[in-house]
Amino acid sequence: MKSFSIWQRGMVAALAVGVAAIGFPAQATDPHGLEPEESDIVTIETPKPDWFYVRAGWGIDGTAIYDGRSGKMIGIVNSSQLSDMAIDPAGRFYYVSESIWSKGNRGARQDMVTVYDSKTLKLLTEITIPDRILVDERKQNFILSDDGKWGYVYSFSPASAVNVVDLTKRKFVQAIELPGCAALIPNPGVGFSALCSDGTMATVAAPTGKAEITHSAPFFAASDDPIFENFAYDPAKNMAVFLTYTGLVYTAKMGAAPTISQPYSLQEAAGYAPATTKPLSVGWYPGSRQPTAYHAASGELFILMHMGEYWSHKAFGDEIWVLDVASRKVVRRIALKEPAAHIEVSQGADPLIFLNDEKSAGLILDAKTGEEKHRIEMAGAGVISAAPGL
Amino acid sequence: MKIFDTDAIGEKWLRKLAGHTSRRSMVSRLGLALVAAPAFPLLPVSRAEAAKPDRSPEAKTAFARNAQSSDDTECNYWRYCAIDGALCSCCGGGIHSCPAGSEPSPVSWVGTCINPDNGKAYLIAYRDCCGKPTCNQCFCDNTDRQTQIYTPQLNNDIIWCFGTQSMQYHCSTAVLVGGAE
Numbered sequence: 001m002k003s004f005s006i007w008q009r010g011m012v013a014a015l016a017v018g019v020a021a022i023g024f025p026a027q028a029t030d031p032h033g034l035e036p037e038e039s040d041i042v043t044i045e046t047p048k049p050d051w052f053y054v055r056a057g058w059g060i061d062g063t064a065i066y067d068g069r070s071g072k073m074i075g076i077v078n079s080s081q082l083s084d085m086a087i088d089p090a091g092r093f094y095y096v097s098e099s100i101w102s103k104g105n106r107g108a109r110q111d112m113v114t115v116y117d118s119k120t121l122k123l124l125t126e127i128t129i130p131d132r133i134l135v136d137e138r139k140q141n142f143i144l145s146d147d148g149k150w151g152y153v154y155s156f157s158p159a160s161a162v163n164v165v166d167l168t169k170r171k172f173v174q175a176i177e178l179p180g181c182a183a184l185i186p187n188p189g190v191g192f193s194a195l196c197s198d199g200t201m202a203t204v205a206a207p208t209g210k211a212e213i214t215h216s217a218p219f220f221a222a223s224d225d226p227i228f229e230n231f232a233y234d235p236a237k238n239m240a241v242f243l244t245y246t247g248l249v250y251t252a253k254m255g256a257a258p259t260i261s262q263p264y265s266l267q268e269a270a271g272y273a274p275a276t277t278k279p280l281s282v283g284w285y286p287g288s289r290q291p292t293a294y295h296a297a298s299g300e301l302f303i304l305m306h307m308g309e310y311w312s313h314k315a316f317g318d319e320i321w322v323l324d325v326a327s328r329k330v331v332r333r334i335a336l337k338e339p340a341a342h343i344e345v346s347q348g349a350d351p352l353i354f355l356n357d358e359k360s361a362g363l364i365l366d367a368k369t370g371e372e373k374h375r376i377e378m379a380g381a382g383v384i385s386a387a388p389g390l
Numbered sequence: 391m392k393i394f395d396t397d398a399i400g401e402k403w404l405r406k407l408a409g410h411t412s413r414r415s416m417v418s419r420l421g422l423a424l425v426a427a428p429a430f431p432l433l434p435v436s437r438a439e440a441a442k443p444d445r446s447p448e449a450k451t452a453f454a455r456n457a458q459s460s461d462d463t464e465c466n467y468w469r470y471c472a473i474d475g476a477l478c479s480c481c482g483g484g485i486h487s488c489p490a491g492s493e494p495s496p497v498s499w500v501g502t503c504i505n506p507d508n509g510k511a512y513l514i515a516y517r518d519c520c521g522k523p524t525c526n527q528c529f530c531d532n533t534d535r536q537t538q539i540y541t542p543q544l545n546n547d548i549i550w551c552f553g554t555q556s557m558q559y560h561c562s563t564a565v566l567v568g569g570a571e
Contacts, residue, residue, distance in 0.1 A: 059524055082549065105523070105558045134549035134557060135539065156542060158497060158552050182539040197541040223544065226537045279451050309452045314533050 044075050046091035046118050047387035049348035053077070053085060054356060055382025058136055063096075064380050068352040068364050071374030075121050078114070082134045084142035086151065087118075088167075089388055094118055095167070097132055097142040097153045113142075113151055113165050129163045129172050131155040133182075137289045137383050140229050146188040150208060154184055162192070164207050176204060176211045183229040185240050187254045193240075195229070197222045201258055219260050220244060225277060228286070228313070230383070232294030232301060241294055241301055241325055245313045246275045247286055249301075251325065266303065269323060270330035277310045287315045290342035290383050295351045295367065297389070299325050302353060302367070304343050316341050316357065320370070334370035338363075342382070347389035354384050451534050454504045465530035467564075469514050472501030472536045474546035475562035478519055480528035486565040488519035493554045494563065495520055499546050502535060502570045513567040520551035522560040 050068040063085050065074040079085055083098035094116040102108040113127040133141055133156035141154040144167070151165035160181060164173040181196040191207040199218035204211055220227055225244045232241040240258075242250040247266035253259040265274035267284055275283050284305045286292070291313075293302040304317025316339030322332040340355040340363070351367035362379025365372055447455055457468035462479045469485065470477070482489035498517040505512060537544040551557040 099557075101556075106521075106556045109557065133539070134551075135547050137547060138539070141539075154539075156539070156548065158542065158550075160542070180540065182542070195538070195540045222541050223535070223537055226541070229538045229540075279455075280448055311451050311453070311534050311536070313536075314531055 041120075042075070043119050044121065047087055049387055049389060050346050050352060051387040052344060052346065052352075052354040053087070053385040053387075054354070054362065054380035055079065055085075055136075055384075057358065057360065057381030060381075062380075063382075066354070066362070066364075066376065066379065068346050068354060068373075071364055071376055077116055077121060078123070082136055084138065084153075085385065086142050086144045087385070087388055089144065089146065089148040091388075092118055093124070093167075094121070095142070095144070095151060097129075097151075099132060099134060113153065113167075115167075115170065125170055127165055127167075127170050127172060129153055129155075129165060130175055131157045131161070132163065138229055139290070139383060139385065140183040140185070140231070143184045143186055143192065145192075146186060146235060152184050152192050152207065154182055156182070162194075162204070162207070164211075166208070173208055174211070176207060176213075178202060178204065178213065183227075183231070185231075185252075185254065186233050186235070187258070188235075188238060190254070190256050193252075193254065193258060195220075195222075195227055195242075201252065201260065203256065203258060205256060214257070216258060216260060220248075220250065220263075228291050230290045230292060232292055234294065234296045234299070235389070236296055241292075243286055243292055243301075243303065245285070245287075246277060246310065247284075249323070249325065249328075264328050266321065266323060266330070269328050270321060270333070275310070279309060282307060282309055284319075284321075285310070285312055285315075286317075287313045288317050288341050288343070289314065290344070291317065293343045293345040293353070293386075294325075295345045296347060297349065298351070300331070300345075300367075301325050302343055302345050304340055306339070315339075317343065320353065322367075332370070334365065342384045344384035344386050346386050354386075356381060356384065450504065453532055453534050454506075457504070457506050459505060459507050462564075463528055465528070465532065468505050469501075469503050469512075469564040469566065470530055470532050471503035471514070471534040472499070472532055472544075472546055473516050473562055473564055474531045474533075474536075475518070475529065475559070476525040477528035477530060478525070478561040478563045481519075481525035481561045483519060483561060483563065486563050488563065489522070489525070489561065492519040492522045492560045493556070494518070495550045496553045498550050498565075499543055499548065500567075501544075501564075511570040513570040515565045515567050516546065516550075517563050517565055518550045519560045519563060520554040521556035521558055524559055525561040527561075 052066045054064045056062045063077040063079040077094045079096045080098045086095045096114045099111045111129045115124040153163040155161040161175045181194040181202045183195040185193040187193045191204045193203045199222045200215040227242045238254045240252045248263040250263045251261045288304040291304045301323040303321045305319045306315045320334040341357045344354045346352045353365040353367045355363045358381045360378045360381040362376035364374040462485045488494045495518045498515040501514045
């Protein structure tokens, strides 16, 4: 007997379904009330104060959006490996700074800022830029101006520069050479600033035009006690909050000539002796991939801490210390069941903490009580962002 | 406490520059001349520091105290004091060899690591091998004197596949450049 191949059987089955559909038009006669359906596409809301954005992690595409209140996924923003995402302050767009190659892992390199509609998550356009840094786990390599009109993309080729992008006209404007500096800081009304290897802060005024660069006096030890790049920025106070490997806290009032405070010790703010750079000096140190998160309305800085020695700055956090930046006091400590690699806090009135590790285990806590709200498997293993305080 | 001096940083850059530039170029000649410069007694302070490198356990980092010199497929091998990535030694390559079909980056980040056999510090160039998918073997992330991107030559997070056919990261090597003291 001649037997049918799998392909032939499949074709017959498909035709049978088609004939059945023609012979028996859709009717609402199913005894269980199940109606025939059509495929459609969800439209989501613009960013909400409880939303978090979690990069999938090393070697994986995508940035997942989670509602921190429900713990549910809202959708995924397309973002290629080693990309950076920024959120339009008005909530209309998601911008992804990324690099792709014409033949996948080879061919012509293409660098761009890709623009997505925040409701449909559909691609709107691509803005070509000349270059950008390839690195993971950073939030300060792509920032926007406070009005959302300009994008600043850090480039390292390996010369340091910043690409200025006009997000209204959706055009690249110019590249500004910024030797020895990185980690971009918003500076509304001026342009942007950056931290530098000589311990200064560089400020770039009029970055869309003449781009005049000035430097502060040296204020931190860039090689001996560096400032973590994933620092915090408070838009209402126009203030940046920095933390060093040993736990020194600096604040900087941004402006044409930023005013940088004298530092104080995070450990001292918790009742301990200040941490040092000396070997064999075991104590609480800040660390992990994304060690700090800042809740602007309360002025509280959430810091992942671990016990260790100096130069353990990538160790995951076993506790969260909550620092009241203004009063210089650690007001709460939250012990974690599992060490965390990244921390972010939502900007609403009842803030939530989002944590994850490098195995993608996500955890949402009440930021005031530390109470566990949700666990999310495979939440994403990369850097976390919170929706801006809309 | 000052752990790392600027002389050492400058020397690292110049050694790297000298090692990867055409011998006939002016840049190379200038680089070689400057690499030699730290050998000359310029400042009494520098001489004093160089004469007394503290290699006591109390002066060593946690990594240096626990480093070994026999197995370069383990994260605690002494040269890996500031490496981040997959060890090429576990990926078909070696401590200074890229696996077949991949290509070493001509530039790199650097570390200063202490050899437990003689207690001396050496300059290590962590050159990425590029042009193949990430080798998912022997991932290490050691952080002695590892800083942030504003000091890029001491940052081990950057994809250092510059000047190669492909910028795809494959694995990392730890090439001995020379003594650091």
